[in-house]
Amino acid sequence: MRKILLSRPILVTIIVSAALIGLILGFLRPDAALPEQPALRLVDLPERPALRPADLPEHELADHGHEAMFFQEMADNKVECQLCFLNCIIPDGHRGICRVRENREGRLYTLVYGLLASTMIAEIEKDGMQHALPGTKVLAIATASCNFRCKQCHNWHITQRYPEDVRARQFTPQEVVDLALRRGARTITGTINEPTIFFEFLYDVAILAREAGLRMQFHTNAAIAEEPLRALLQRLDQAVVDLKGFCPIVYREYYGGCLDSVLRTLKIIREEGVWLEITNLVIPTVNDCMDQIRAMSEWILEYLGPDVPLHFTRFVPAFRLTHLPRTPISTLEQAHAIAREVGINFVTIGNVAGHRYNSTFCPCTGGRLIHRIHFAVMYNRITPEGTSPFSGRPVPGRWE
Numbered sequence: 001m002r003k004i005l006l007s008r009p010i011l012v013t014i015i016v017s018a019a020l021i022g023l024i025l026g027f028l029r030p031d032a033a034l035p036e037q038p039a040l041r042l043v044d045l046p047e048r049p050a051l052r053p054a055d056l057p058e059h060e061l062a063d064h065g066h067e068a069m070f071f072q073e074m075a076d077n078k079v080e081c082q083l084c085f086l087n088c089i090i091p092d093g094h095r096g097i098c099r100v101r102e103n104r105e106g107r108l109y110t111l112v113y114g115l116l117a118s119t120m121i122a123e124i125e126k127d128g129m130q131h132a133l134p135g136t137k138v139l140a141i142a143t144a145s146c147n148f149r150c151k152q153c154h155n156w157h158i159t160q161r162y163p164e165d166v167r168a169r170q171f172t173p174q175e176v177v178d179l180a181l182r183r184g185a186r187t188i189t190g191t192i193n194e195p196t197i198f199f200e201f202l203y204d205v206a207i208l209a210r211e212a213g214l215r216m217q218f219h220t221n222a223a224i225a226e227e228p229l230r231a232l233l234q235r236l237d238q239a240v241v242d243l244k245g246f247c248p249i250v251y252r253e254y255y256g257g258c259l260d261s262v263l264r265t266l267k268i269i270r271e272e273g274v275w276l277e278i279t280n281l282v283i284p285t286v287n288d289c290m291d292q293i294r295a296m297s298e299w300i301l302e303y304l305g306p307d308v309p310l311h312f313t314r315f316v317p318a319f320r321l322t323h324l325p326r327t328p329i330s331t332l333e334q335a336h337a338i339a340r341e342v343g344i345n346f347v348t349i350g351n352v353a354g355h356r357y358n359s360t361f362c363p364c365t366g367g368r369l370i371h372r373i374h375f376a377v378m379y380n381r382i383t384p385e386g387t388s389p390f391s392g393r394p395v396p397g398r399w400e
Ligand code: SF4
Pocket: 081, 082, 083, 084, 085, 086, 087, 088, 095, 096, 097, 098, 099, 101, 147, 196, 197
């Protein structure tokens, strides 16, 4: 009896502790507070904050829906989204992998039409574009979320979150164009997150931008499906494609993407005559193998031609790759040398402020055509006719 009396408080303490630990673990589970998940997820999401920001958008997403383009109705109220390479089959009440396209009773809606998480004025060079109106400003627009899961993403706090968890403001296409004009931008660019996932809004902005004399840019992971891509290209002036490497396995494992769809997009952009530039973020141990960089450069030369600018940029540790070092400058210089050796004419190095190869050089004479320090243009010697003053060689791009 004495034994039982002594052990009872201990027993109670154990039970209460176990219940508390269970409760805490339940709350800490990353998915515990998430809204209903799509059937497919490529990698785990970062933990969501327990509380939503104080200044949430004034509207509710439940009321926010703009019917999507490019989907197919299916049996049982399912839909197939045909906007990007993932072709999500989405049951009623669920969302696609991009978290922003929702099936409501057999019709697909975008939740981020005009719901902008970023409206930023920046140098056009900052968005990876060097041969179109150098030194001018762009208005960069972005929404929440993404269809990729890049482990190095610097913008993960908006790209890897649900729209409900990201501060955003509602805009109309005309308001975006007016903002660009008011702030002196010559170009509007969909960037930061993947603009494919706010396709409908970008598509509407593009037509008004053209009417207002602005240029329209698309900075993309290039995993968009062919039909929407061709439709969008009719309204675009230029595109920057992130070619994140040349190995299909790395593409899948590190970015949640598909190399084949990216290569197809690159060919289509070229075929449609939209000005194209390519960035390649070189990440140590992930995609810094020089054989791959050579193979990538040879593919660019063969399918896109020697005059598509190629920018190697330096990786800075972020998100899930904080254990990796910054890219050594010697690696970037090696990549630059290989691309030039293969025959790519306009190759630069980015994210290394003050490096000689921030600048663009005449491929014939080696004279400096555009002197850049980081994103700032110091001078531009390309003639008004779009040629090199050193050799008379045409320098492709959009100079006026
Ligand atoms: S845009 Fe891509 S990720 Fe989003 S629902 Fe459509 S197919 Fe899926």
